[in-house]
Every structure is written in structure tokens, then in C-alpha cells.
Amino acid sequence: MNNVSKIKKREFKLQKRYKRLVEQAYNLRQTDCAESDISEFNAIKLLNKINKLKYLYRERKSETA
Template sequence: MKPIDDIKIHQRKLNQRYKELIEQAYNFRQTDSALSDISEYRAIKLLNKLNRLKYLSRESAQTSI
């Protein structure tokens, strides 16, 4: 597999986990605000990783052209 394919697969996994954490944070918002904040914090950290991977995949796509 190409490195770009590995990055895309990893992005999909992280994106799915990000969506789960955001949904979890939303669901906890009414019952347990501390758990909601923790889930939201983890989601934000994942979003940061996703943004870095997006930059890497864009950069490696440009070098392969």
C-alpha cells in the first residue's frame, strides 16, 4: 500500500472516533457536564490530529504529481 492510502485509512478511523466523541459529549451534556467536557476535549485533540493528517496527505499528493 502507498503511504497516502495509509494516511487516508487512518483519517477515516480518526474521523469516526471524532464523531463518536462529539455525540457522546452531546449526550452527556444534560446528565454529567464533566464527562461531556472530557469527551469534547478528546474530540478536539482528535480534530487537531485530523487536521495534521489532512495537511500531510495534501502535501504528499502534491509531491507525487
């Protein structure tokens, strides 16, 4: 398995977690604001990691071209 496919696989897993956290934050908004904020904060941290992986993928792609 090459590095690009590892990066894409990791990105896919993080995206699934990100979507779950965003949905959880939305569902908790009316009942528990503090828990909603925590879920949203964790989702933002994951989004930052996803963006870093996309940058790495772009870097690898431009190196092979």
C-alpha cells in the same frame, strides 16, 4: 499499500472516533457536564490529529503532481 492510502485509512478511523466522541459529549451535556467536557476535549485533540493527517495528504499529493 502506499503512504497515501495509509494516511487516508488512519484519517477515516480517527473521523469515526471523533464523531462518536462529539455525539457522546452532546448526549452527556444534560446529565454529566464534566464527562461531557472531557469527551469534547478528546474530540478536539482528535480533530487536531485529523487536520495534521489532511496536511500530510495534501503534501504528498502536491509532491506527486
